[in-house]
């Protein structure tokens with residue numbers, strides 16, 4: 001039997017680090033590359049530079065030099081080493097929103113390809129995993145052909161990644177589907193080999209062209225964002241009509257054409273993916289002359305942003321019309337639970353707005369404190385939920401951590417100045433809090 005392909009992973013963020021560890025778990029020899037030496041050093045010690053459940057454990061099972069590890073996983077900063085080692089190179093660098101623009105910043109993807117391609121002296125499949133504007137793979141394939149010394153034996157494929165933060169390991173090892181955009185049977189064969197076994201088992205394998213593969217990712221994220229903004233629009237209507245969006249979501253979700261997932265109304269979506277992917281998609285459609293097809297995404301985005309200001313307004317009204325000097329406790333800073341990521345976090349955005357309007361804001365988050373403090377040093381921070389709510393005029397629940405569902409309303413009630421709680425995520429049980437004398441308000445739900 002021919003030797004198994006050797007894998008490299010370029011870019012070791014959430015996506016790359018998880019992918020590299022998962023490939024090692026499947027028995028492949030893996031070399032991960034990052035241009036940031038500190039990241040490489042951290043990973044080489046079997047440590048993860050961010051909070052991602054299960055990832056550190058998986059790394060430590062495979063990183064070379066760690067006692068008891070398989071040794072199949074190594075890290076480097078050298079593109080030379082990567083080019084010499086790998087048969088399949090996964091490009092997992094990020095494509096953030098460009099500063100002051102909607103479009104995606106492709107400079108990390110371009111730099112990765114421009115660094116790797118001129119060093120490819122042996123047959124190689126370069127597999128893009130980053131989320132990119134449709135048409136990028138075509139362009140990168142041409143660039144690869146131009147730069148690679150090995151010529152046609154260096155090929156490109158596109159293989160979008162759908163993992164969620166907080167579930168990165170699970171999603172990578174058991175994906176809902178595998179999508180590959182390829183131009184040759186060889187490329188398809190290699191990717192089938194890489195994903196054979198436990199990963200592909202039970203996961204549909206969709207083979208398609210470059211543009212479709214790129215679009216699957218942006219379409220999926222746009223759909224998810226649309227679902228969230230849809231239910232948030234219903235929350236606005238429920239508030240106006242005194243209806244209950246939580247019961248409404250439950251009831252429409254029983255229709256399996258609709259489905260109950262991603263129908264939680266609240267302060268909306270954030271993070272490093274959904275918001276910027278929507279915007280990049282609109283920008284790209286504009287370039288393609290198809291902007292009309294996506295004008296509705298502008299509305300999805302603005303419904304989402306409106307949630308944050310609505311939360312601020314609700315808070316201001318709840319404390320008597322002005323935030324000046326009011327003590328506001330904010331539970332949650334990350335954009336979602338089980339993550340330390342505060343990128344475009346609705347929770348932090350709301351906390352920041354309240355602070356700007358004169359409130360005295362104290363934040364607590366189980367994992368996101370350090371990252372939050374780094375971008376919002378002027379907010380107050382407390383080491384626990386109980387400390388955060390001390391003497392508070394109002395408590396805001398803004399990230400749906402399990403820890404917050406398990407809080408004791410009676411104990412918190414002793415610490416606050418006012419038993420007033422605003423649930424921005426609709427995951428707390430109103431009855432439980434009201435029983436202990438709290439005034440409880442949730443977005444899109446009846447007041448009493």
Ligand code: UDX
Nearest residue numbers: 161162163164165262263264268269270271273335336
């Ligand atoms: C998302 C996609 O889910 C994933 O497939 C893609 O690969 C990357 O982007 P992620 O950014 O990790 O993943 O977050 P996700 O779990 O999708 O949540 C996004 C945001 O939506 C969070 O801020 C979350 O709090 C919010 N959300 C989610 C809601 O407001 N309501 C919901 O019903 C679900």
